[in-house]
Amino acid sequence: MEASTLAITILWSLLFVYSILGSLDFGAGFWGMIYGKNEEKSASQIANRFLSPTWEVTNVFLVIFVVSVVTFFPFATTLLSNVLLVPVGLGVLLLTIRTTFMVFQHHADRYKDLLRLTSGFTGLIIPALLVSILPITLGGFVSFESGYPRLQYGELLTHPTLYMHILFGLSTELFISAIFLMDYAKEAEDWNAYDTFRKHSLWLGPVSIAIAMLTISTFPEEASWIVDNIQEHWVAFGLSLLCFIIGYAFLFIKKKDGRRGLARAAVIMVGLQYAIAIYAYGAAHLPYLIYPDITIEDGFTNPDTFYQMLIVYAVGFGILIPAFYLFWRLFLKDRRYLKQE
């Protein structure tokens, strides 16, 4: 494998991890907000119980992703930074509000509602901003003025594909978080929350798939290259759809205790669905980082530096495996944590 191909594969893997963790994180924040005030309170508790210990780790994965882009593809920095300054800048600004207010709500009871609403809503806008980067890379939204790249805000903001991408991002975020929290609620044996999240998974699943398909049809003219590539990878996308159908079907299976839904199996299938879809989309996006201005080969660092970074990654994640295991045991498995009142 070419070193640059390896680098982009790692990058897509990190993107996959962050898109899942980020969906869970922002989604849980959203559900925590929605159910924070009314009688279906346990759904909110489950969401917050998941969120409290995990948000820091999720946040680190965002930083890992950004640093990896810059260090693996330093020659792409100038173009990416000039074009993405505003969307990414606003993204981190909102992320700061969201993170701090989310933590502060546990320390200032009297202002809890205000803090919760602010963090919940910003949590909804951030993924929308982040996902708006995707259409920018497809082509047609970047122009060069006296040698410097500029994002064409007018074109972007008036193009339907931006809004379809945002809808796609939101529906995916909510679907992934709902189906995961359903499983988390089952682990906590909180059947009230379980039913709530199952109910949401049921409508969000088909909606997210429909929106994903519609989004492709709104791609700008300049993006015909990727539409062709997507059609070439139809087997992978078909497989992803199959995973979704199986996972979705698992939600209906009746168990001995009379409850519907094989939560864990459904979560795994949906995870597979997105893994396959993200890698297939990544493959279809090759060789461009931003079409037609920069390819992965143009942006790639020198291979020697890259291989040293790989060693850092291997050692780093190696050291962290026991820590992650402990983390998982304490917050995703330990009944004493899951079932506390």
Next chain:
Amino acid sequence: MDIVVMARALFGTSLGFHIIYATIGVGLPVMIIIAEVLHFIKKDPDYALMAKRWTKGFAILLAVSIASGTIVGVMISLLFPDFMEIVGQVIALPFQMEIFAFLIEAVFMSIYLYAADRLPPTLRLVSIISVALGATASAILITDVHAWMNTPAGFNITPNGEITDVDTWAAFFNPSFGVTALHVTLSAYMTVAFLIASIAALRLMRSKISKAERAYHKKALTIALYFGALMSLATAVNGHETAQMLHEYNPRKLAAAEGLFETQRYAPLSVGGYTSLEDQRVKYAVEIPYGLSFLAGDRLDTEVMGLNEWPEELWPPLYVHILFNVMVGIGTVLIMISFLALFWKHVLKKEFPSWLLATLVVSGPLAMLAIETGWCFSCIGRQPWTINEVLRTDEAATKSNSVGFLFYLFMTLYITLLFVTGFVMRYYFKRNPVRKDLEAREV
């Protein structure tokens, strides 16, 4: 305004904001470890309570620290893309290692915060030690990149800007890495010690305070004073080494720090005052004869280079002399305050008089001011370069004209957050005073 100026202003304020919380994030876990260990040894429940309360404060501040750290990490790529292009080729390793250190800190912080009651004492100690190690390691690793900007190493650059002959480890262990990393770490430890001393002193100044509360705050103050005295002394020794490093690798910055125009042996050290361009000297300063030569090379006849060795457009702004003096001045005052207080306690064996307590109250904010001026000195003193003598700041900065609008937006965010964090801290600790915790223990 000029895009370069706005980009620097935006990044500078972001870093200036982050550094407050980051410094606390590096130092506070160490204070928590000290309290945990003292509790382990002395079995005095006051120390357990201290660790618990400091952890609560840490949890609040950590949210801002992590969020603003994310801003800084993203912003440096957005605002200085041509700088990151070189960083990605030469000094990417510490950046990546830093993330793993950060990840270790994040994972164990969650464990310590949300699972402490389910962990055996040893594993709890392991968690908080991992938090401290992760935090200190991230500080050291990110400082490595800063050190490399001051004393770049491990690559060649062709006249058309192409990077060749990359040696990542030579870049990693660049000449100023050791001293600078130590300086950042020690000064962070020192600052948090004085912040704790400030809070304890403030509480002790109140007249309405129970005996148990008084005992509690005295213990906290004692820990803070010992640790603060030790760290401020160590920072000073290390500061001396830093000056010698500047003399050897970055003489222009040293010349600007000291307001020295003419290269000379037996150079005097100017304390205070401001650097006057017309007079080519520091005005209104106290001069210590031979001081600078001695500082730079441990000998009175050390030749110290003056600013006139370089064309004026390569000089940093002359006000860095003031920044440098504020940093060093505060450092000196802190050593004196902490040793005086310890002298009072152990030699005179007397209660602290209220003027001494009042001095201790300001020690924490002073220490933080020294941190801020230190960072400003180090970054402004490197101008007009981003990577010393390799890449100028005006070449490194973005050309995007949206920077101005983002600057005002982020300024609003930082000011708001400073107030909100202060408010939440006050609110939380007002509702959960030490008294309440102590009484709950009695029952």
